Amino acid sequence: DQQVKQNSPSLSVQEGRISILNCDYTNSMFDYFLWYKKYPAEGPTFLISISSIKDKNEDGRFTVFLNKSAKHLSLHIVPSQPGDSAVYFCAASAKAAGNKLTFGGGTRVLVKP
Amino acid sequence: EAGVAQSPRYKIIEKRQSVAFWCNPISGHATLYWYQQILGQGPKLLIQFQNNGVVDDSQLPKDRFSAERLKGVDSTLKIQPAKLEDSAVYLCASSSLRGTYEQYFGPGTRLTVT
Secondary structure, eight states: OOSEEOOOSEEEEETTSOEEEEEEEOOTTOOEEEEEEEOTTSOOEEEEEEETTOSEEEETTEEEEEETTTTEEEEEESSOOGGGOEEEEEEEEOGGGTTOEEEOOOEEEEEEO | OOOOEEEOSEEEEOTTOOEEEEEEOOTTOOEEEEEEEOTTSOOEEEEEEETTEEEEOTTSOTTTEEEEOGGGSOEEEEESSOOGGGOEEEEEEEEOSSSOOOOEEOOOEEEEEO
16 A cells, blocks of 8 residues: 555656646645655655645745645745756655655656756 | 765675675664665665664564664664565665654665575
8 A cells, every 4th residue: 555656757847947746645644744855876865844734835946835635745846957857755754653754656857958 | 964874885696695784874863764665666664763672663574684773873784585576775764853754864775686
């Protein structure tokens, strides 16, 4: 049972445009959501997060939106830069489950110059 | 601040052989995690330690995988005997106890079982 899903395995976007990555979850116990970015041969690095009590969190070019009723979150990157080309993982956590992270399958983003 | 260290970075073994991975977390981080990431998938938690105690090992294949965190700092993950399906990247992560959900990952060990 895949509790966190990223249905788009890849995304290609022109430099300067917006990248929108989507993530769906099924477990209503999840109360914290994170996005990680991963370059080849490196471990995932934390990008941005959002608590379930909020519906938006912004950090520079990155904004995460949470729609609890739809069990959906999205990551917006604007403007997209070539250095943003990486695999992005959505992750969810539940305090009741000891804060362990459940990851989606990832979305590979390619930003074209 | 030094990041999470892992070694080796790459390992190739034959099936039925054994292998061990080492992780040194960020200094002061009480919680340590081992994840398995199969190609094309997201990381899957194998085991979580808090200090030197196991918090969650529900997804660890205990017939062949074992892990320890002696003295609550470094950790080793062992596979014995390895199977072809164990080919993956093994990621170690750590986090502090201060209520943050944020985990910091090491570079991983890429294991190929032939």
